[in-house]
Structures are given as structure tokens and as C-alpha cells.
Amino acid sequence: MTVPLLTGIHHVAIIASDYARSRHFYHQVLGLPIIAETLREARQSWKLDLALPDGSQLELFSFPAPPARPSRPEACGLRHLAFRVTDLDGVIAHLQRHGISVEEIRVDELTGRRFTFFADPDGLPLELYEAES
Structure with missing residues (x-):
């Protein structure tokens, strides 16, 4: 082993x-x-x-x-930081209550899981990735 x-x-x-x-x-x-x-x-x-x-x-x-550093999700280098969540809709609602813009929900074509992006105060791309509960 x-x-x-x-x-x-x-x-x-x-x-x-x-x-x-x-x-x-x-x-x-x-x-x-x-x-x-x-x-x-x-x-x-x-x-x-x-x-x-x-x-x-x-x-x-x-x-x-x-x-400064490029911070778009498709910029060369570290692409984004993804957080695992169990209630994507609830986390999105929480962020929006705090005035944080969240992109439209996407579906991962390989896993079928839902995810979305938002940004930290410096524009760093952050992802919410919905995992099984």
C-alpha cells in the first residue's frame, strides 16, 4: 500500500x-x-x-x-476558490441579502451538480458548488 x-x-x-x-x-x-x-x-x-x-x-x-492581479474565473493561473454547500439557494439568498451579486446558477455538465459564482471585495472569483446533503 x-x-x-x-x-x-x-x-x-x-x-x-x-x-x-x-x-x-x-x-x-x-x-x-x-x-x-x-x-x-x-x-x-x-x-x-x-x-x-x-x-x-x-x-x-x-x-x-x-x-493588482487578474481575477476573472477564466484568467490564467488559479481559476477560483470553490466552497462546497448543501443548500445553494439558501446561500445565494443570504449573499443577496448582504448586497452581493451572484451569477445565474449553472449546471456542471459532467456531474449534474448546480453551481454559481460571486466575488469577494477585491473581485476574487468565488464559487458555490452544491454537494449532496
């Missing part, structure tokens, strides 16, 4: 242009619990560790004047 090289995703790191705005979005709007929040004074940078229910984490960073 061989041991897998990779056993899961530990974290995804995001650099925000406006730390307070993105902190509110990921913690308050998306409801991710805070694990730790650290001011790294030497780097003039905040680091916010947020928990996902499966044990993975989202790291939110601030840096002075970060360069």
Missing part, C-alpha cells in the same frame, strides 16, 4: 486590498470562524486565520500596496 503524497488542502491564502472590508466579508458575511488574528508589525501586515467546517483554513493577509 502506498501512502498518498497529498492528503487534502490545508489552507488557501488571499491578500486583500482593504483588510477590514475583507475581514468583514469572510468572517461576518460568509460566517467563517476566526482561529487567530495576528499583526505582523515588521511586515506592516495582518494575518487572519479562518476555519472551514472540514478542517481546512482560509488565510487572509494585508500588505501595503499589493499589486
